[in-house]
Amino acid sequence: MTKYQRFIPLFTALAIWFLAEFVLWSPQFFYIILILEILLVVLSVRYLNNHSKKYWLLFIIFPVLFLLSFSFYAAIVISNFWIQLIYLLITIFIFLYLRDFYYYSLHLLGTEAETKWGTKLDNLLISGSFLIAFATAAVLFHLSAFITWPLYLSLTILAIISWLLFVQFRPLKSQKDWPVGGLSLINALILTEFAWVFSLLPLNFNILALFLAIIYYLGLMILRLDNSHSLNRRTLKLPLVLTIIAILLLFLTARWL
Numbered sequence: 393m394t395k396y397q398r399f400i401p402l403f404t405a406l407a408i409w410f411l412a413e414f415v416l417w418s419p420q421f422f423y424i425i426l427i428l429e430i431l432l433v434v435l436s437v438r439y440l441n442n443h444s445k446k447y448w449l450l451f452i453i454f455p456v457l458f459l460l461s462f463s464f465y466a467a468i469v470i471s472n473f474w475i476q477l478i479y480l481l482i483t484i485f486i487f488l489y490l491r492d493f494y495y496y497s498l499h500l501l502g503t504e505a506e507t508k509w510g511t512k513l514d515n516l517l518i519s520g521s522f523l524i525a526f527a528t529a530a531v532l533f534h535l536s537a538f539i540t541w542p543l544y545l546s547l548t549i550l551a552i553i554s555w556l557l558f559v560q561f562r563p564l565k566s567q568k569d570w571p572v573g574g575l576s577l578i579n580a581l582i583l584t585e586f587a588w589v590f591s592l593l594p595l596n597f598n599i600l601a602l603f604l605a606i607i608y609y610l611g612l613m614i615l616r617l618d619n620s621h622s623l624n625r626r627t628l629k630l631p632l633v634l635t636i637i638a639i640l641l642l643f644l645t646a647r648w649l
Contacts, residue, residue: 404433405486430456450562555577594648
């Protein structure tokens with residue numbers, strides 16, 4: 393099996409792209425195809441793991457959430473150009489993640505190669521999690537205008553996904569003190585409260601989702617600073633100022649509905 397493991401990332405990514413394109417021709421199979429794609433991703437992570445890495449189930453969080461969030465985001469997008477771009481984005485991120493995980497899992501714990509690929513995975517999770525936060529928030533903000541379900545249901549879904557986006561970094565941290573509860577849970581609840589506030593604003597759902605993704609990124613930076621034992625007023629000042637500036641610029645330039 394090891395001989396062919398390196399082909400799994402490419403095969404899985406191409407299979408997901410093919411299945412996504414099939415949905416355009418037969419949208420009635422959307423949920424069935426989505427379940428097949430998720431199963432394919434989970435099995436890929438399972439067989440790429442060399443059994444020396446603990447918490448391998450946590451490694452399925454990122455690809456599954458990326459696949460789910462952008463599949464639903466593609467479903468609410470009208471332009472075929474953007475749909476194809478989203479499918480390409482899913483394919484690229486799934487391939488990069490599985491490739492990096494394969495090489496990360498291949499090497500022994502503590503080796504230079506494992507550290508190298510662990511860093512690549514960590515960087516991919518940072519950028520990809522920002523995109524997941526955006527896509528998830530965009531879908532929930534958009535659907536709330538068309539589906540008459542309680543707001544607390546959307547907020548609950550967002551809180552769970554936010555918590556998972558923070559927790560997914562746990563197996564990559566050598567210090568093994570990355571919070572699963574505590575600060576991660578607090579950040580998820582704060583993000584949910586911001587989502588409730590943003591939902592009251594008469595702005596495009598993409599703008600609201602971008603607000604929330606920026607807040608998520610700030611929360612992630614706080615977690616990373618705390619994990620490296622360098623969380624203080626001086627280190628927090630720059631990301632906090634940049635976050636405030638970004639939100640103010642978006643708020644002042646956005647078109648109100």
